[in-house]
Amino acid sequence: MYRYDKYDQAMVDTRVEEFRDQVRRRIEGKMDDDQFKPLRLKNGLYLQLHAYMLRVAVPYGTLNSAQMRTLAMIARKYDRGYGHFTTRQNIQYNWIKLAEAPDILADLAKVEMHAIQTSGESIRNISSDQYAGAAADELIDPRPWAEMLRQMTTFMPEFSYLPRKFKIAIIASAEDRIALRWHDFALRIVQNTAGELGFEVFAGGGMGRTPFIAYCIREFLPTTQIFSYLQAVLRVWNRHARRDNIHKQRMKILVHDLGQEEFTAQVEEAFEHFLSLGEDFPPAEYDRIAAYFAPPAFEQGLSDEIDLSDPAFARWVERQVVAHKAPGYAIANISLKPVGGIPGDITAEQMELVADLAERFSFDELRSTHAQNLVLPHVKKADLYTVWQALVSAGLADANLDLISDLIACPGLDYCSLANARSIPVAQKIAERFADPARQADLGELKIKISGCINACGHHHAGNIGILGVDRKGSESYQLLLGGSGDEDTTQAKIAGPGFDEDGIVDAVERAVEHYRAVRSPNERFIDTYRRVGMDGFKEAIYG
Amino acid sequence: MRIITGNDLKTGAVTWWTGYDWSLHVEDAVDAGADAEAVMAREVATCRVNGPYIIDGEKTADGVRPAHIKDRIRALGPTVRPDLTLKPADPEAREWVI
Numbered sequence: 001m002y003r004y005d006k007y008d009q010a011m012v013d014t015r016v017e018e019f020r021d022q023v024r025r026r027i028e029g030k031m032d033d034d035q036f037k038p039l040r041l042k043n044g045l046y047l048q049l050h051a052y053m054l055r056v057a058v059p060y061g062t063l064n065s066a067q068m069r070t071l072a073m074i075a076r077k078y079d080r081g082y083g084h085f086t087t088r089q090n091i092q093y094n095w096i097k098l099a100e101a102p103d104i105l106a107d108l109a110k111v112e113m114h115a116i117q118t119s120g121e122s123i124r125n126i127s128s129d130q131y132a133g134a135a136a137d138e139l140i141d142p143r144p145w146a147e148m149l150r151q152m153t154t155f156m157p158e159f160s161y162l163p164r165k166f167k168i169a170i171i172a173s174a175e176d177r178i179a180l181r182w183h184d185f186a187l188r189i190v191q192n193t194a195g196e197l198g199f200e201v202f203a204g205g206g207m208g209r210t211p212f213i214a215y216c217i218r219e220f221l222p223t224t225q226i227f228s229y230l231q232a233v234l235r236v237w238n239r240h241a242r243r244d245n246i247h248k249q250r251m252k253i254l255v256h257d258l259g260q261e262e263f264t265a266q267v268e269e270a271f272e273h274f275l276s277l278g279e280d281f282p283p284a285e286y287d288r289i290a291a292y293f294a295p296p297a298f299e300q301g302l303s304d305e306i307d308l309s310d311p312a313f314a315r316w317v318e319r320q321v322v323a324h325k326a327p328g329y330a331i332a333n334i335s336l337k338p339v340g341g342i343p344g345d346i347t348a349e350q351m352e353l354v355a356d357l358a359e360r361f362s363f364d365e366l367r368s369t370h371a372q373n374l375v376l377p378h379v380k381k382a383d384l385y386t387v388w389q390a391l392v393s394a395g396l397a398d399a400n401l402d403l404i405s406d407l408i409a410c411p412g413l414d415y416c417s418l419a420n421a422r423s424i425p426v427a428q429k430i431a432e433r434f435a436d437p438a439r440q441a442d443l444g445e446l447k448i449k450i451s452g453c454i455n456a457c458g459h460h461h462a463g464n465i466g467i468l469g470v471d472r473k474g475s476e477s478y479q480l481l482l483g484g485s486g487d488e489d490t491t492q493a494k495i496a497g498p499g500f501d502e503d504g505i506v507d508a509v510e511r512a513v514e515h516y517r518a519v520r521s522p523n524e525r526f527i528d529t530y531r532r533v534g535m536d537g538f539k540e541a542i543y544g
Numbered sequence: 545m546r547i548i549t550g551n552d553l554k555t556g557a558v559t560w561w562t563g564y565d566w567s568l569h570v571e572d573a574v575d576a577g578a579d580a581e582a583v584m585a586r587e588v589a590t591c592r593v594n595g596p597y598i599i600d601g602e603k604t605a606d607g608v609r610p611a612h613i614k615d616r617i618r619a620l621g622p623t624v625r626p627d628l629t630l631k632p633a634d635p636e637a638r639e640w641v642i
Contacts, residue, residue, distance in 0.1 A: 027553065095556075
């Protein structure tokens with residue numbers, strides 16, 4: 001993985017001391033809240049319902065064990081013993097004290113981490129495939145480009161005061177594991193007929209109150225021209241963005257107002273200008289960055305056999321283990337969705353155990369996923385049983401990847417100052433209702449995503465079953481949506497009908513699921529059944 | 545009643561205006577009445593509290609109860625982590641919120 005050079009380290013250390021001074025001045029009353037708020041947000045420090053919340057960036061979802069141990073230490077020393085992995089591969093702490101925030105950032109800097117650009121009108125943490133560098137189905141590791149874009153877009157003045165936040169994602173496989181087309185700017189690495197690598201470019205995606213799926217605006221962009229192209233996209237957005245209306249500032253609004261053709265034409269015109277400046281990455285820079293992501297020294301000649309004589313282990317392998325590009329190795333998914341637990345939450349002790357496992361069994365690497373789980377990307381198949389036993393002992397061995405209990409949920413009204421309704425209790429009740437592993441396995445892949453407000457941090461628009469919490473005359477109410485997908489077959493979920501209360505929404509989900517069971521074809525996923533039969537039958541089953 | 549609430553500047557903890565100071569306990573909140581706006585302006589200037597605002601509430605037999613669920617959650621803590629609330633030993637506390 002990438003390691004800071006002296007410039008990176010100096011920038012992050014300087015930023016910590018700058019923020020320490022800003023915090024001091026705020027506490028001493030030399031700055032009011034209006035002055036201080038944008039400064040703390042630039043350092044990922046929010047004020048939520050119960051305390052300050054710090055969002056720490058996990059660049060493209062990649063961590064090493066030292067970083068994970070530091071995250072555990074922060075949870076224990078500065079928070080209340082746990083952290084929360086988010087739907088953008090970051091981690092949040094819910095109980096931060098303002099005076100201690102600079103110390104936390106200093107501790108993070110020691111392991112080459114920070115909270116810069118995890119808030120505010122900036123280019124946020126760049127998402128990437130949690131299986132990058134390991135997946136059997138990828139063309140190439142996409143993370144060197146993610147890292148180059150991270151470097152080029154961090155602290156760049158033109159990108160520091162954007163009209164709104166801007167989210168980038170990059171993958172290199174046909175299978176989409178990061179909700180690619182729900183991002184403002186999304187790149188899929190593809191190969192042309194000449195065998196050259198390039199980017200398929202998408203723009204204008206996003207969830208929130210006005211959901212849009214990104215258009216493809218370029219089928220093939222040479223990888224060497226990506227920075228010019230990104231600058232062109234941002235220039236067009238900066239030029240036309242509705243800075244007068246907070247609900248219309250996201251780039252998706254502009255892209256869809258102008259239309260795919262006009263937006264693309266304007267980007268191409270700006271692209272010619274930026275290309276002529278000759279500011280793109282030289283190939284040597286790609287080589288330099290890519291060297292940090294060189295594959296680990298995989299052992300040769302390993303067996304692909306796994307002893308599956310333990311039935312519980314066999315179930316875990318079947319669900320949580322994914323094909324690796326190196327013979328004898330596997331990708332192991334770690335569920336942060338125990339039935340009745342809080343999606344994405346992890347204790348300091350669990351973080352330390354996972355860090356130990358990464359160090360011992362996965363070349364010191366870990367990944368976080370947008371579905372709020374973790375990954376050990378490079379595990380020898382012969383070590384899987386030992387890894388599984390350790391996960392069992394820590395309560396991390398649920399075998400529910402992409403099943404109904406693997407719900408995505410935002411923090412909701414239990415923590416978030418923007419939320420209108422609680423998300424977590426609904427996630428817990430659904431997971432408990434469908435707790436039986438046999439029932440979950442029978443239902444197969446079924447992705448439920450829950451947001452506590454229209455901002456859609458819980459990705460309800462992309463849920464096979466989506467749930468949106470709203471405030472209805474002072475009470476929590478939940479809308480049910482069906483048919484969304486964040487996968488390569490991206491679709492936007494549609495509202496099924498009137499909302500429900502907390503218990504009612506769980507019953508409604510069960511009625512939808514039972515209708516699916518009744519009408520599905522053999523081996524047909526929920527989303528495919530929905531697409532085949534349409535909303536009406538589901539509506540009838542849900543509302544009677 | 546008109547209650548003033550905010551978050552403590554240093555800790556971020558939820559605080560309630562008691563008439564002369566800030567308390568972590570909603571039971572201590574008073575009806576700020578027509579003075580609420582003036583109190584808020586004065587307290588903002590002291591830099592002890594972040595983002596104070598006025599909410600509706602009522603005095604019940606069980607104490608002060610904010611009208612909106614969001615403020616009741618703020619008063620108690622996350623309903624999904626009773627161990628982290630202000631009343632970890634009270635099994636009824638969650639019901640008070642909802």
